[in-house]
Amino acid sequence: xRYKRILTVAMALLACMAAGAACNMAVHAQEKPDFLxxxxxxxxxxxxxxxxxxxLFLDFAADRLKKLQYELQLKSPQMHKDQLLNGLLSAYAGxxxxxxxxxxxxxxxxxxxxxxxxxxxxxxxxxLDALQKIEGxxxxxxxxxxxxxxxxxxxxxxxxxxxxxxxxxxxxxxVRRKP
Numbered sequence: 001x002r003y004k005r006i007l008t009v010a011m012a013l014l015a016c017m018a019a020g021a022a023c024n025m026a027v028h029a030q031e032k033p034d035f036l037x038x039x040x041x042x043x044x045x046x047x048x049x050x051x052x053x054x055x056l057f058l059d060f061a062a063d064r065l066k067k068l069q070y071e072l073q074l075k076s077p078q079m080h081k082d083q084l085l086n087g088l089l090s091a092y093a094g095x096x097x098x099x100x101x102x103x104x105x106x107x108x109x110x111x112x113x114x115x116x117x118x119x120x121x122x123x124x125x126x127x128l129d130a131l132q133k134i135e136g137x138x139x140x141x142x143x144x145x146x147x148x149x150x151x152x153x154x155x156x157x158x159x160x161x162x163x164x165x166x167x168x169x170x171x172x173x174x175v176r177r178k179p
Contacts, residue, residue, distance in 0.1 A: 035091035036060065050106030054099045054116035058123050061095035064088050065127055072139060082144035089148035093155040096124070100159035107166055120163040128156045 036044065040060055047053045068088040071081065078084070099120060106113040131153045135142070142149070 035094040050102050050110050050113060051116040051119075053102045054106070055119055057095045057099035057102065058119060061092050061099065061127060062123070064092040064095065065130055068092065069130065069134070072134065072137075072141075082141065085141070085145040086148045089145060089152045092127075093148075093152045096127070096152070096155050096159050100162050103163060103166060107169070113166065117163050117167050120159060121167065124156055124160045124163060128153065128160065131156060 040056075043056055044053060047056055065088075068085060071078075071085060071088070099116075103113060103116050103120060106116060131149065135149055135153065
């Protein structure tokens with residue numbers, strides 16, 4: 001009888017520990033999207049300011065875009081190049097989406113998201129121009145990554161639209177007058 005109670009308590013304890021581990025894994029999955037490296041995920045977690053998080057996501061998007069441009073200029077045949085290009089475009093789009101989401105969250109919790117909004121407007125425009133240039137280049141391999149490229153362009157356009165809307169909501173920067 002006593003043995004049964006101990007066994008029942010031990011089983012309940014194990015079940016609680018397993019549920020806690022599963023919950024902990026889910027929390028960590030939410031903290032670091034799968035398109036970020038572990039180092040990038042650490043940087044995002046360490047950044048407390050929403051403006052800094054937006055800047056980091058835009059930096060990561062720039063890294064993926066630069067790598068994409070590099071891969072496209074290589075003329076030697078590569079194995080799985082289409083998968084690499086699709087992966088880079090998908091990761092780029094994920095970074096842009098996350099940056100836009102952080103702006104939205106910051107608008108709700110942080111009174112000064114102007115730096116992040118301006119950064120998104122400036123860099124987002126540059127990224128969109130680069131993506132549209134890739135689309136217009138007529139690369140013979142374009143059909144292999146066209147859908148991912150279209151998604152990246154659309155995601156960047158949406159992020160820019162959201163940033164422009166947020167900029168209008170914040171209005172002009174207040175001018176300080178001399179007393």
